[in-house]
Amino acid sequence: MSVETERPDRLVRENEALRRRIAALEAESERFRAILQSIGDAVISVDTDGRVLQMNPAAEALTGWAETDALGQPLARVFRIVNEATRAEVESPVERVLRDGALGGFANHALLIAKDGSERPITDSGVPMRNEKGETTGVVLVFRDQTEERRAGRQVREAEERFRTFFDNAPIGKSIAAPDGKLLRVNPALMAMLGYSVAEMQAVSSVAITHPDDLPETREGLRSLLAGEREIWSTDKRYIAKDGQVVWAHVVSRLQRDPEGNPLYLLTHVQDITERKQAEEALRESKAKLEVALASMTDAVFISDASGRFVEFNDAFATFHRFKNKQECAKTFAEYPDILDVFTANGELAPVGMWAVPRALRGETATNVEYSLRRRDTGEVWVGSYSFSPIRDRAGVIVGSVVVGRDVTERKRVQQEIESLAKFPEENPNPILRMRLDGTIIYANPSSKELLTAWSCAVGDLIPVHLRNLLAKSVAEQECATVEGTYNSRVYSLSLAPIPGTDYVNLYGRDVTERVRAEEAVRLLNAELEQRVAERTKQLAASNAELEAFSYSVSHDLRAPLRAIDGFTRILEEDYAPHLDTEGRRVCSVIHENAGKMGRLIDDLLAFSRLGRAQMNLSRIDMGAMANAVLHELTTPEDRTRIDFQVDVLPPTVADPTLMRQVWMNLLSNAVKFSSKRERAVIRVSGQQDQGESVYSVQDNGAGFDMKYVGKLFGVFQRLHGAKEFEGTGVGLALVQRVIHRHGGRVWGQGEPDQGATFCFSLQQSGA
């Protein structure tokens, strides 16, 4: 610029400019002052001598000096600083700026000691003031109270330290990852869990170490977090550790966002739950085993929780309670009273509180408690044997019950049967013993008491020696041996029965005293009877002998005179014929006739009496042949032209042939005799078998008889016809009856005068 050319104007303009500049400076100075007054930092300006020129309110507050008091004062007096750590005087920044002429910044750790002696940390700095010539005219000291700042910084550090400690020392794995999953920071627990180093961990994403099976879920979890669908994502997942092992972890992830909502970090907690998972697996396996075991059990097992709800029961549970299947099973204990009535062993209806589950839940443990159960719907009754006990947790609190029930109905029945059978010998009124093979008594029923008393022995003793000998024999031969013995005036029949395949012998006794006495009585009676029979036989024999003698006498002694009568009558007739007239000869003839008749009477009578004594010789007889033969013998050829004989087929019989021949002889001769006056006689012989007997009949069309005399038909010497009409001695039918009776048969007759007669006899078909 050129000054000459612009002088007049220039001065004006310079003045003006200067004035404006002064004004501007003043304004600026005022503005600075205002700034100084208002800024938070303390500002003190000093001259080159280090005297205070100016200070703002902040400096007044920190130093405790008023500006008015401080102006012109040496700075060191107003602004006293020491090293925070050493408490040594620290060189004022002003001096350093004045000496070095450079901008001064100062390290921390300076403490400002205020006018009142209080101290506070500050940071300070000094700036040299220069004039237009560039000469240093003073220094502006700026300082700031560091108290708050220091505190905040300490808090941040402490927080950081706390976080680090927390992060690094946490027993569970923790990681901080970028939103893309890249791991930024992992703690030692996680590294230890997975076996990777920090570098290795940071080289991979969390996805990369996730078990392939769990990847989809992991990705989805991260996606949902990033999408803001959830604040927290947690799951149980598997990682692949560096050594290849599967590590189960419970993972909780949270996405940290900045205030604008942009994702910052993914904070993840990883808790190793491998052991828990293994325990769970073991538990699951154990439970599966338990279920298999339960399913295979025939006992009903039911486990309830503390409220009586069944948490576990097996198939046998359904069977035991007569449920159709497992689905029908009552699920809670409270449902039971609707289904079942329960009775105690003594038959009383048990209140629900006394059932197994409530008892167990009250802390009772019991085995083999019997209850009878009755289904309310069907009325079916069965007996259960229960064992139960409470389930307690570690603290001993009852958390459930386990009850085992077994259907013992059949067992009870069998047991009762066995007991009943076992009582069988006890109830036996006869003595029963069991002995070892050496004769030692090992069992005796109550009824054997008297026997044992008589033997002076008891269970554990040997039986009497004679029975031991019998026992040994019985065992050797393996055959039952029976003996009778009298003990204490009672008679016993004792049977020793060796039981094959055992080491004992049973003895079955019976008190036969009464029988023996009765037998004795019978024996005496028999002996007496035999005696009497012998006597009677003797009498009979004597009587028979007399009869024999009588018969002989009759036959001999009666016939001899008769023979004399007849014989000498004949001599009379022969030798004295010339002296006899007609009447004389007639008289001789009458004598002759009657002698003959008497001879016949005697013969018949003897024959009849002989029948009662003669020995019977039984043999099989063809009755038809015999009847025909007798008929032929009885009749002449002339008779046979007159008589119409009809002989049917007759049943054979077994009888004495001689006697039976006499029967036919008498019956047929009667028939011939009594029909002799018929021009045409009809004689019919017939027979039939009926109910074990054979009945034979001889029917004629002769004179017959009046049934009112039927009772006399079979009497000895009884005749229903006169001698003139029909000859006869009256012995024939009596003889027939006697023969038939001796054969055990019956004989009867039927007739009508002039209409013929029928005579019948029956004989037993004794094996004929």
Added chain:
Amino acid sequence: MDHSEAVDILLVEDSPQDAELTIRALKKHNLANRLIIVEDGAEALDFIFGRGKYAGRDAGYPPKVVLLDLKLPKVSGLEVLRALKQDERTRPIPVVIVTSSREDPDIKTAYGLGANSYVVKPVDFDAFAEAVSNLGLYWLLVNQPPR
């Protein structure tokens, strides 16, 4: 009595009537010519064995037949029979039992002892006579005794 040595019939009969009737029947057929009658068993044995009142008799001539009633005084007919049949000498002599009745309990015994025949004396005289004569005819004429 005829004591000649040869005797056809020895009749042992205690009943005189029967004896008479027997002899009458035999006589009709000339069979009673050499007939000796004794009234009891003892006498019969004496006769046969030639002892007692028959001591002089030669026992070498036995009767051709003995008609023996069983019911006899002293020694019974059975005893006579037994004595005759037990002795070698007399055993061959035919002995015919003549009795009144079929009912005689000794008949069986008699056969057992060796009686040669058994005849019942009928009450009817004609029959009696026939029986006796048949008997005499048979034993005296038909039967051939051992020599």
